[in-house]
Amino acid sequence: MNDREGVLGDTQKIQAAITLRWTQEMTQAHLDLRHEQLRVGMPRGSERYPGVDDDPRTRFLLALDARTDALVGCATMQADEFPRDADGSRDADGSRAGMKVHPLRFPLLFRLRAMAVAAGHQNRGIGSTLVRELQRQATADESGLWCNARLRAVPMYERCGFRCVTEVYELPGIGPHRDMVWGGERCYHPRTNT
């Protein structure tokens, strides 16, 4: 088993009710949860992320009911450095052209994506638990994290230490978003101090 498999094979019991598990395998239950929470009213298949889900660098984090092993939460950790352009703008999908990001001292090599918690399990801290585990893994990989957050979810990311780096913009068919970044403590100190 190499290092990567060692990390991916690690299963942690975070609290009594939930087990967190890293995997690189996409399952039907995972796609169902993404579709139910992230692609409401959109056709099946829209919950897939071509080029991401099948990228060998992509890792999925699952929250499972500790008693039944049923999937109750999911997130995707994608290798996608932020920002892409030298001037700090990011206009890959045309929706954020010209927006400036704050200067960062720690590389943001990974993007938090497609996070969802099943209906009936939301607002109990499962989403925040997923974010904290993603932060732990990113730190182990000497990176921060970034995401484009739905406005409704911004307070949760802020409580986990993320900060907004763009104004609100619209993702067609999905709604208003802001880009958010988290760099861990090292984001705020010169790298020589770390």
Ligand SMILES: CC(C)(COP(=O)(O)OP(=O)(O)OC[C@H]1O[C@@H](n2cnc3c(N)ncnc32)[C@H](O)[C@@H]1OP(=O)(O)O)[C@@H](O)C(=O)NCCC(=O)NCCS
């Ligand atoms: C966002 C989401 C993953 C958070 O998981 P969670 O387990 O409910 O989160 P926690 O209990 O740790 O934290 C609660 C916070 O989540 C956010 N939240 C709660 N319900 C939400 C919902 N239906 N949609 C978006 N965000 C929500 C809020 O920021 C909330 O904090 P607040 O009540 O102070 O505003 C989950 O609510 C969800 O799947 N929502 C629908 C899909 C979605 O919006 N995904 C995120 C895309 S960026």
